[in-house]
Amino acid sequence: GESVGLHLPTLSVQEGDNSIINCAYSNSASDYFIWYKQESGKGPQFIIDIRSNMDKRQGQRVTVLLNKTVKHLSLQIAATQPGDSAVYFCAERTGANSKLTFGKGITLSVRP
């Protein structure tokens, strides 16, 4: 569960730079991972996913890397734009049901 009183960590990047957002997941049996982007006042938006039989997947301007050895997931955003400013959540799926476990979220702030 969540820890009471924690604020979301923030990553600040310069417009045009590449961003790397990291996530440590908890369960070595997790077989599916998703990154979501949430803008203020809106629902989370799917960005990209990856299955545990892969270690890298690329989308448009985004790349997800999975390191199962250390249970680490990262989202790389190329040429970060002001519109990328949002809270980013990683999520993992474990077991036979469809439930996801979400990370606490990281705020990405893009400096002009």
Place this chain on the structure above:
Amino acid sequence: SQTIHQWPATLVQPVGSPLSLECTVEGTSNPNLYWYRQAAGRGLQLLFYSVGIGQISSEVPQNLSASRPQDRQFILSSKKLLLSDSGFYLCAWSVLRETQYFGPGTRLLVL
């Protein structure tokens, strides 16, 4: 294509009043449906999920309940709201065990 709707978008309710939030999905059949709550500046807490009509699993004991009267309709209810029920309520759907897609959310303020 699939779309998910939630209403109302914003709700201000007094403590002790009832609650009914609605979520509907279009463009898919027999989806898994989920209710989440998100407190300000926090992550997502799964409240309920449903794999079919009338099938509800509760994740967190509380004064909220959920119902699924139709295949693509999911309702979150309360008989008496508490101050702590304030938050951003999100509905999501998925097909089997695949990606969950979220609705626009309902912001609830209990005064």
